[in-house]
Amino acid sequence: MLSVDRIDAFYGDSQILHGVSLTVGEKERVAVVGRNGAGKSTLFKSILNAGPRVRGRIAWEGKDLGAMPTFRRARLGLSLVPEDRRIFDHVTVLENIAMARYAARPGVELEAPEAVLARFPMLVPLKDRMGGRLSGGQQQMVAVARAIAGRPRLMLLDEPTEGLAPVIVEQLARDVNTVCRETGSGLLLSEQNLWFARQCTDRLFLIDTGRIVFDGLWQDLDDNPDLKRRYLAL
Amino acid sequence: MALTDILFALINGAATGSAVFLVAAGLTLIFGILKILNFAHGAFFMIGAYVAYSIIGSNPSSLHVFIAAAFAAAAAVAALGFVADRLVLRRLRHVDEAYMLIATFAVLLVCTGVVKLIWGVNYASINPPPLLDGAVTAGSLFVPSYSLFVIAAGLFVFLGLELVIHRTWIGKLLQAVASDSWMSGVLGINVPAALTVTVIASFALAGLAGGLLLANQTLSPILGESYLLLAFMAVIIGGLGNVRGAFIASLLLGTIESGSSLVIPNMPGMATYIFVILFLLAKPQGLIGGRHI
Ligand SMILES: Nc1ncnc2c1ncn2[C@@H]1O[C@H](COP(=O)(O)OP(=O)(O)O)[C@@H](O)[C@H]1O
Ligand SMILES: [Mg+2]
Numbered sequence: 001m002l003s004v005d006r007i008d009a010f011y012g013d014s015q016i017l018h019g020v021s022l023t024v025g026e027k028e029r030v031a032v033v034g035r036n037g038a039g040k041s042t043l044f045k046s047i048l049n050a051g052p053r054v055r056g057r058i059a060w061e062g063k064d065l066g067a068m069p070t071f072r073r074a075r076l077g078l079s080l081v082p083e084d085r086r087i088f089d090h091v092t093v094l095e096n097i098a099m100a101r102y103a104a105r106p107g108v109e110l111e112a113p114e115a116v117l118a119r120f121p122m123l124v125p126l127k128d129r130m131g132g133r134l135s136g137g138q139q140q141m142v143a144v145a146r147a148i149a150g151r152p153r154l155m156l157l158d159e160p161t162e163g164l165a166p167v168i169v170e171q172l173a174r175d176v177n178t179v180c181r182e183t184g185s186g187l188l189l190s191e192q193n194l195w196f197a198r199q200c201t202d203r204l205f206l207i208d209t210g211r212i213v214f215d216g217l218w219q220d221l222d223d224n225p226d227l228k229r230r231y232l233a234l
Numbered sequence: 235m236a237l238t239d240i241l242f243a244l245i246n247g248a249a250t251g252s253a254v255f256l257v258a259a260g261l262t263l264i265f266g267i268l269k270i271l272n273f274a275h276g277a278f279f280m281i282g283a284y285v286a287y288s289i290i291g292s293n294p295s296s297l298h299v300f301i302a303a304a305f306a307a308a309a310a311v312a313a314l315g316f317v318a319d320r321l322v323l324r325r326l327r328h329v330d331e332a333y334m335l336i337a338t339f340a341v342l343l344v345c346t347g348v349v350k351l352i353w354g355v356n357y358a359s360i361n362p363p364p365l366l367d368g369a370v371t372a373g374s375l376f377v378p379s380y381s382l383f384v385i386a387a388g389l390f391v392f393l394g395l396e397l398v399i400h401r402t403w404i405g406k407l408l409q410a411v412a413s414d415s416w417m418s419g420v421l422g423i424n425v426p427a428a429l430t431v432t433v434i435a436s437f438a439l440a441g442l443a444g445g446l447l448l449a450n451q452t453l454s455p456i457l458g459e460s461y462l463l464l465a466f467m468a469v470i471i472g473g474l475g476n477v478r479g480a481f482i483a484s485l486l487l488g489t490i491e492s493g494s495s496l497v498i499p500n501m502p503g504m505a506t507y508i509f510v511i512l513f514l515l516a517k518p519q520g521l522i523g524g525r526h527i
Contacts, residue, residue, distance in 0.1 A: 071425060074421060086414055088410050088413065095406060099421055102421060102422040102424070103422030150422060
């Protein structure tokens with residue numbers, strides 16, 4: 001479904017990604033793990049053409065996306081939840097979710113924002129709260145709800161657990177799993193929290209200083225304790 | 235100084251302030267959403283005035299015709315906005331702000347030149363339409379009806395914008411684009427289209443202002459400059475891009491202009507400049523700072 005083929009990504013003159021390749025199949029759930037500064041966010045933004053300058057091929061359903069602008073990529077079913085969440089503070093939680101309706105693919109019926117909200121028990125009482133008045137955990141939930149509201153085919157979730165309390169992390173893992181299963185969305189998850197990533201995905205890519213240094217199943221990672229030591233400082 | 239003098243100065247200030255706001259409205263809208271300081275705004279205001287003048291001549295036959303001509307001017311200038319966006323603004327969205335400033339300045343020069351070619355350099359003066367050519371008197375207080383009309387027009391545009399921006403979905407969308415265009419694009423919102431809509435709305439407001447403020451003016455190719463300076467100051471004091479801020483700032487500036495002409499009549503504009511400088515030293519972020527329009 002998504003195929004990233006040997007891409008380089010740049011901010012100005014500095015090269016951040018070096019020949020990164022990965023693929024995600026339909027309904028697949030895949031993690032990208034790596035330390036701070038490894039290039040996870042840059043990779044996600046490159047896939048959406050939302051920031052870095054990218055060289056190389058990014059294809060969706062076999063078609064090269066070329067220079068297609070961000071909003072059109074979103075309308076293909078690619079839904080990015082950025083690490084800083086970016087909830088709109090001038091509208092309510094429900095209206096934040098309604099903002100995602102423009103990502104709808106032609107011919108795909110969207111759920112009403114209330115129905116999307118109902119998938120996240122924590123958010124139901126916050127429906128009319130302004131976006132600017134949410135805690136970090138609540139913001140993350142709204143960000144995921146908003147991403148799923150456009151019925152994406154692949155959700156790109158960038159370090160969702162950063163700064164969240166452990167109970168919220170557990171709740172989020174349950175919600176992300178349920179929502180992906182029920183809506184049929186695939187998942188590309190960037191994480192440093194290995195517990196969370198393992199809960200939500202079946203296989204992983206390990207990224208370090210802009211290069212993929214390992215890919216395989218979680219079991220394969222466990223069989224290589226040395227990888228964890230070298231690239232995740234565990 | 236009698237009470238009527240003060241009352242007169244206040245009403246006069248509100249009228250000047252409303253006129254300034256009518257010009258500042260489009261300026262603040264385009265700044266709030268596109269972060270463009272549009273030097274050409276005054277030129278499009280002037281084109282709006284000329285278009286309305288071409289329709290109604292020097293002696294408008296009725297208030298209806300006068301207002302209809304202002305809306306026709308708004309439509310004509312909105313169309314020019316679409317063209318300017320396609321030819322100039324759209325191409326400069328991803329380059330340094332300085333290029334945009336220079337480009338809008340170039341547009342200003344081109345527009346002034348075109349106005350001279352079409353309408354000549356002669357001055358024209360336009361009377362208010364019947365109903366607005368008189369004055370309202372209360373005791374010794376004497377207020378031109380046209381001033382009251384301008385105050386009403388300013389309020390109308392302000393309330394209309396407030397309503398659209400804060401109460402309608404399109405307004406909430408535009409605010410989303412203004413406060414975080416990156417996230418808006420990530421959510422699938424057609425950001426380039428939203429920016430084009432903003433440019434067209436901003437130009438329409440310039441044209442409308444030109445038509446509404448046409449009477450009691452000397453219409454000439456330098457008309458653009460007269461209000462533009464005050465409008466720029468209102469936008470800056472208002473908090474760069476905030477409509478409510480620009481409205482309050484316009485009324486404040488109008489009142490200072492009018493009050494100072496009562497107190498220090500031989501130094502026009504002086505009090506306003508001093509106020510703007512002191513205000514910015516004390517509160518550089520403006521009346522209502524932040525990312526919202
Ligand atoms: N907007 C930017 N401009 C310049 N450099 C950036 C920018 N964003 C990230 N970087 C650099 O790119 C590298 C990778 O960052 P990032 O993709 O955010 O890593 P991660 O998400 O894995 O923590 C870092 O060295 C970071 O300093
Ligand atoms: Mg990151």
